[in-house]
Amino acid sequence: MINGNLKADYGADERVLNNRNKQLFVYGSMLLLAIFPFVAGDYAMLMACKMGILLIAVVGVNVLTGYTGLVSLGHGAFVAIGAYATVVFSNLFSGLPEGILPLIVIPLAVIVSALVGIIVGLPSLRVKGLYLAVATLAASFIVTFLIEQDLFAPWTGGVNGINTPTANLLGWELDTKREMYVLITVLALTTLLAAQNLFRTRVGRAFIAIRDRDYSAEILGISLLRYKLMSFAISAAYCGLSGALFAYFYARILPEQFELDLSLELVAALIVGGMGRTMGPVFGVFIVMMVPELIKIAMGAATGGSLELARYTGPVQEIVFGLLLVTFLLKEPLGINQITDRILRSANRWPFARG
Amino acid sequence: MTLNRRTFLATGAAATAAMGAPMILNAQPAEYVLGASLPLTGPFATAGQLVAPAFALAQKLFNDEGGIAGTPIKFVTEDSGYVPQNTLANYQRALATEGTALVGYFADSTGAMKLIAPELKGENARLMGSTSFASELANPETHPYQYLSGPTYQDQFDILMQNIKNAGGTKIAIIYSNTEFGRDPLEHGRATAERLGLEIVLEESTKAQGADIPTHVTKLAQSGAEHCILQGYVTGVWPQLIGGARQFGLPVQFHGTFWGMEKLIADRITAEAGPFLAGYQGVMPYRYFYDREDAPRYEQYAALSKVMFAGTPLENYMSTWAIQTMCGLELAMKALRDTAEAGKELTADNVAESLSGIKDWDSGGFFGGPVSMDNNKIGTGRVYEYSPETGLFTPVSDWLST
Numbered sequence: 001m002i003n004g005n006l007k008a009d010y011g012a013d014e015r016v017l018n019n020r021n022k023q024l025f026v027y028g029s030m031l032l033l034a035i036f037p038f039v040a041g042d043y044a045m046l047m048a049c050k051m052g053i054l055l056i057a058v059v060g061v062n063v064l065t066g067y068t069g070l071v072s073l074g075h076g077a078f079v080a081i082g083a084y085a086t087v088v089f090s091n092l093f094s095g096l097p098e099g100i101l102p103l104i105v106i107p108l109a110v111i112v113s114a115l116v117g118i119i120v121g122l123p124s125l126r127v128k129g130l131y132l133a134v135a136t137l138a139a140s141f142i143v144t145f146l147i148e149q150d151l152f153a154p155w156t157g158g159v160n161g162i163n164t165p166t167a168n169l170l171g172w173e174l175d176t177k178r179e180m181y182v183l184i185t186v187l188a189l190t191t192l193l194a195a196q197n198l199f200r201t202r203v204g205r206a207f208i209a210i211r212d213r214d215y216s217a218e219i220l221g222i223s224l225l226r227y228k229l230m231s232f233a234i235s236a237a238y239c240g241l242s243g244a245l246f247a248y249f250y251a252r253i254l255p256e257q258f259e260l261d262l263s264l265e266l267v268a269a270l271i272v273g274g275m276g277r278t279m280g281p282v283f284g285v286f287i288v289m290m291v292p293e294l295i296k297i298a299m300g301a302a303t304g305g306s307l308e309l310a311r312y313t314g315p316v317q318e319i320v321f322g323l324l325l326v327t328f329l330l331k332e333p334l335g336i337n338q339i340t341d342r343i344l345r346s347a348n349r350w351p352f353a354r355g
Numbered sequence: 356m357t358l359n360r361r362t363f364l365a366t367g368a369a370a371t372a373a374m375g376a377p378m379i380l381n382a383q384p385a386e387y388v389l390g391a392s393l394p395l396t397g398p399f400a401t402a403g404q405l406v407a408p409a410f411a412l413a414q415k416l417f418n419d420e421g422g423i424a425g426t427p428i429k430f431v432t433e434d435s436g437y438v439p440q441n442t443l444a445n446y447q448r449a450l451a452t453e454g455t456a457l458v459g460y461f462a463d464s465t466g467a468m469k470l471i472a473p474e475l476k477g478e479n480a481r482l483m484g485s486t487s488f489a490s491e492l493a494n495p496e497t498h499p500y501q502y503l504s505g506p507t508y509q510d511q512f513d514i515l516m517q518n519i520k521n522a523g524g525t526k527i528a529i530i531y532s533n534t535e536f537g538r539d540p541l542e543h544g545r546a547t548a549e550r551l552g553l554e555i556v557l558e559e560s561t562k563a564q565g566a567d568i569p570t571h572v573t574k575l576a577q578s579g580a581e582h583c584i585l586q587g588y589v590t591g592v593w594p595q596l597i598g599g600a601r602q603f604g605l606p607v608q609f610h611g612t613f614w615g616m617e618k619l620i621a622d623r624i625t626a627e628a629g630p631f632l633a634g635y636q637g638v639m640p641y642r643y644f645y646d647r648e649d650a651p652r653y654e655q656y657a658a659l660s661k662v663m664f665a666g667t668p669l670e671n672y673m674s675t676w677a678i679q680t681m682c683g684l685e686l687a688m689k690a691l692r693d694t695a696e697a698g699k700e701l702t703a704d705n706v707a708e709s710l711s712g713i714k715d716w717d718s719g720g721f722f723g724g725p726v727s728m729d730n731n732k733i734g735t736g737r738v739y740e741y742s743p744e745t746g747l748f749t750p751v752s753d754w755l756s757t
Binding site: 041042043044046050159160161163250251252254256257261296313314315317318 | 395396400433434436438439440443444447448450451452466469470472473474491534535538
């Protein structure tokens with residue numbers, strides 16, 4: 001018997017947080033996020049900001065891979081486009097008041113990323129699975145290659161990279177990590193909520209239909225051309241936003257920051273967290289960012305920070321992290337979201353059977 | 356004012372507080388920390404692992420000498436995987452955990468230096484050395500806290516071209532990797548060639564590794580170059596490019612810059628692929644470790660290496676890469692010690708001022724003679740030639756300065 005889940009009207013049934021435990025979890029997390037900058041040290045702030053930026057990009061990958069079933073190994077390129085577009089537009093519109101610049105530049109960066117996303121998404125109409133992954137990978141190499149070219153160096157800085165502007169929101173200069181944390185957290189929460197709600201709309205349900213069986217979806221009247229490209233555009237837009245924040249967060253950007261490593265990190269975070277679930281990216285990013293740090297701290301403590309052992313601990317850390325991921329995927333292929341689901345479900349039914 | 360017991364005590368307490376407060380505020384740490392990022396994993400793991408032991412040696416040596424004005428130092432090294440972002444994160448982690456005890460940092464790539472440079476502001480600024488010889492960094496106005504422990508790549512090109520000119524060369528080719536490292540001295544090199552009356556007959560860009568060699572060798576043959584300068588490679592193209600050119604029967608004289616001058620690698624390639632590196636020349640800012648005559652500092656390193664690295668290849672030889680790191684650390688220590696001896700706080704501004712004030716420094720063997728920091732670099736070096744028979748790089752020029 002399930003208790004505590006009585007829905008007396010449709011409104012109650014449609015709520016995102018449709019039971020007390022979910023509310024407690026989400027509102028509790030938001031409260032912690034609000035308190036965090038007042039108690040956290042500089043390094044914790046740095047990690048939190050990096051996680052927030054990565055989270056937005058992983059939410060983007062989730063829209064495409066998790067919900068629409070299209071695999072991409074090139075989303076690092078959209079982050080790059082968002083970041084470089086932010087710098088290019090900031091320099092282009094440098095005559096405008098600084099306080100309103102991010103309000104113009106960020107949406108423009110997001111739009112440019114979305115447009116490039118549509119172009120990159122075109123092969124998805126003809127190829128699927130691994131073939132699409134390779135096509136997106138190629139697109140990512142092309143983007144990095146173009147950024148590095150001397151021809152575009154006056155705008156992108158070429159292989160040397162380029163210094164980025166400081167975000168200024170209506171006169172509030174976000175020149176510390178603590179201030180950037182506010183912007184990043186607000187945008188990360190907004191994007192999460194937007195992604196959650198996207199899949200309660202006609203468009204989101206079309207994405208899911210395509211993921212589950214694209215032929216059937218087409219027979220049901222869903223235009224594959226329109227919705228696959230829309231999925232690419234939305235996904236790239238999220239990554240573009242992540243890139244814009246990346247540019248504002250770091251004082252300088254280099255093309256090598258957006259190469260294959262970043263694309264793989266995005267996909268790894270999504271798989272670990274749980275594909276096609278709203279909270280999947282949150283858990284995935286947490287694991288991908290925090291576990292290597294914890295391993296590093298543990299190894300440092302175990303070896304006493306020994307210089308002689310430093311040459312061995314570096315590779316060992318990577319091996320341990322890799323093994324952890326493999327073990328995890330073997331034991332829980334549906335990601336951490338599945339585990340938290342089980343916990344929340346059993347809390348919801350307590351003291352009755354966990355089911 | 357009458358001085359009674361109460362006002363005496365109050366005045367005394369206030370005076371003590373006034374005198375003591377700055378000491379509490381500027382409390383000296385029990386040990387100073389110098390952080391470092393090294394590529395212990397990733398594409399340059401070989402270099403990182405060869406350099407890592409140098410930090411252990413430096414820590415022992417500097418502490419035996421009394422650290423910084425009696426306060427011991429500690430190196431905290433971390434892996435970066437040769438990813439600039441990781442180096443930045445390592446630096447920020449060191450800043451957050453060590454606070455004011457962190458007085459310097461050693462970064463492991465040009466990319467990392469450029470990425471961190473704009474972050475070095477106010478409380479977050481520290482003196483920063485690195486493995487890089489990038490020309491852009493040798494500018495105290497834009498990079499006040501960063502320094503090079505030798506000449507820039509542009510300086511190295513100048514030295515090479517001057518040496519080619521002195522040897523009567525007229526036509527040169529430049530083959531470079533399509534990376535920031537490869538492109539760094541190109542424009543400057545063109546200007547130097549023009550000034551010296553050398554003709555650049557070929558400029559060829561390749562991948563950093565696994566370049567499509569036959570094409571490049573053919574182009575080199577067609578260009579008619581007498582000398583070819585390789586820039587932007589660690590070692591990746593020696594067997595293919597130089598070996599390929601020799602097979603082709605090209606009499607071109609090959610030249611390299613600092614990262615293409617390591618004896619261990621040259622020896623390994625000679626053992627594996629034959630003696631085609633005979634006559635290979637390049638710029639080296641420092642003396643090789645086996646050249647220890649009148650080099651008291653090198654002798655100290657050698658004595659310590661014998662004890663600390665007994666039974667390993669490092670027992671008798673210190674790689675050029677480790678020498679560069681040691682030179683960077685020596686410079687940082689000199690700046691830190693000079694600052695402390697002048698009675699100043701070890702803030703980044705004070706230490707950077709001491710560093711740029713280093714004049715006629717007797718390095719104890721690294722360089723040909725006393726050197727000075729000029730524009731946060733030391734613009735000197737000399738040309739060495741490799742001999743596969745002896746397995747040694749021997750000097751073929753005097754010390755040349757720019």
